Amino acid sequence: MNTNILYFLTFLIFIVFSSCSKGSKKTDLVSSPKKSMIIDNIFEISKEDFNKHDLDLIHLENYSLGKSVSSTGLIEVPPNGKAVVTAQIGGFVKNTPLLVGDKVKKGQFLMSIENIEFLEIQQQYLESKERLEYLKSEFERQKELYQEKITSEKSYLRSQSDYKSVEAMYLGLRKKLELLNIDPELVEKGLLSSEATIFSPISGDVTHINVASGSPVSPSDVIMEIVSTDHLHLELRVFEKDVLKLNVGQGVEFTIPESNSKIFKGEIHLIGKSIGKDRTVKVHVHIEEPYEAGFIPGMFVQAKIILEDKASVAIDKSAIIKKENQYYLLKLNQESIDRLEFKLIEIELGDEMDGVQLVRIPEGSNLDQKFLSGAGYLIE
Incomplete structure (x- = not known):
């Protein structure tokens, strides 16, 4: 019986020692990484270790200190740069193919408006044109007769007044047709239209459309806005x-x-x-x-x-190394297939602004150079 108890105790002691041995091995596996020395201001690291320890290469950044x-x-x-589109004369919107956000060019078709008054304007234009031709010939005839002392000055002046009055009406109606984008030349050929066309006055983007097909509009209504x-x-x-x-x-x-x-x-x-x-x-x-x-x-x-532009440079704090109350950066010196070499340069710390550390660096350093970040715990 005592012999069995002795065997059992021996077995327990063996298990305890085995567990301690395994625990010791685990401690060795998670031990802190091996630190490296900086020799003659040069620090080297393999690319394998660089990636293993999640290191990074970063740049200096410009930072403005001005007022x-x-x-x-x-x-x-x-x-x-803004254009408000309105109708010259009221009517009903017949066709508008655009949507808010569409880009348009100057002179591009925007919409057409229909109104029977457009036909009346064209009719008046044709009538004034025919009458103008007659009054012009009558005025020229009266002018010749007056110069030859055959007719009175009163008759001459009356024919001149009639001619000028109808001419003004003709030119006014022609200008109105042009504002409505109705071609007077086509009207003179007998091609009358009940539609007035509106074109874009500028190039830009359509920001507002306040009408739809069939909507009534008056001359004061804002139809569309272009920016x-x-x-x-x-x-x-x-x-x-x-x-x-x-x-x-x-x-x-x-x-x-x-x-x-x-x-x-x-x-x-x-x-x-x-x-x-x-x-x-x-x-x-x-x-x-x-x-x-x-x-x-x-x-x-x-x-x-x-107001006052003063520039400084800043870098992430993870790149700054402190040794004996001095501060340094590791600047990438050269790179091979499997190794990276860095040079230790001394810096002076400035203020900390908006979460970044301002630094003063030696002359010759620039924003294109790369610096090692996150390696402070690897260096003795």
Whole structure:
């Protein structure tokens, strides 16, 4: 019986030692990575270890430290970049093939309007043309007779008055037909039409259509609006306390917060001369071309007017190495098939701005150079 107990205890001791041995092996497997030395300001690492430790190569970034004025505003177009389309004479919309968002070119067909009055105008035009021809010949005859002292001055002046009066009516009706885009030459050939055609006055995008086929319209009705985006600009509102700091030609950086965080650039072109009820002054800013495809007039923008432009450079904190109260970066020196070589360069830390670390680097460094990020724990 005692012998069996002894065997059992021996078996338990064997299991405990085996478990400890396995635990020791696991500890060895998850031990911290082997650190490397920097020799003569050079640090080398294999590409295998580079990928294994999820290291990265990053660049320096420009960062503006200049003084600026913040403002808000809208993307707009100049007055000649907007067109409101109306009917010269009321009627009923017969055909309109466009939709909001369609692009149109100057002179492109927009819609046709039908009205019986158009026929009456053409009829009056033809009548005045026929009468004008008769009165012209009568005027020329009276003029010759008057010059030969055969007829009285009164008869001559009456024929002249009749001729000029009908001529004015004829020219007025002809101009009215041209405004309605009805060709007078076709009317003179007997080709009358009850439709007036409307063409686009500018090239741009259709932003509003207020009618549909069959809709009645009057001359005062806004049928359609067209906006050209060829000359977009910013209309900023700057508080009066900051206006005296502004000058034409100062740079502007702006974002569209509802769209993305991308920074766009522009330049002050005009500064308003009156203060609004909200104690702000309008500032007209030209946007640096080419324009972003998604710019739409009326978009809200947040802008920063650069008063004093001072540039610095910044880098992600993960690339900064601290050794004995000094700060360094590892600059990529050369790269082979299986290894990367970095050179240790000393830097000075500046302020931390907007979550990035400003640094002062040695002369000769530039934004194209690459720096090792995330390797601080590998270096002794």
